[in-house]
Amino acid sequence: MAAYGGAAPFRSREGLSTRPVASSDEIQLRIDPMHGELDDEITGLRSQVRKLRNVAEEIGTEARFQNDFLNQLQMTLIKAQAGVKNNVRRLNKSIIQNGGNSVVHVVCFALICFFFVYFWAKMFRK
Helix, strand or coil: CCCECCECCCCCCCCEEEEECCCCCCEEEEECCCCCHHHHHHHHHHHHHHHHHHHHHHHHHHHHHHHHHHHHHHHHHHHHHHHHHHHHHHHHHHHHHHCCHHHHHHHHHHHHHHHHHHHHHHHHHC
């Protein structure tokens, strides 16, 4: 067998050998048909690649789903922020128009509710 590029031919594994081709930049690989183990290995590798491709597709699908969910959540948050801002603006206008009396009424109502719950808990605790 002629040497490739002036070097002796080599064998990388059983059943594989190289030989030079017309162009000096190419190597031709010859596989002996006696070694059927390579076919089994190739079939196994194809199966693993298929499984990896399926996993990658599932990861892509899940990533798209999560991205859509986050986008919807972000839009909901933006709408909620706008609603809160609008309501705070209305409340400020109402306080300015009605004076501070409404705030005093709300605080008094909260205190009455607190004392009612406090005394109620004291009476039924005994």
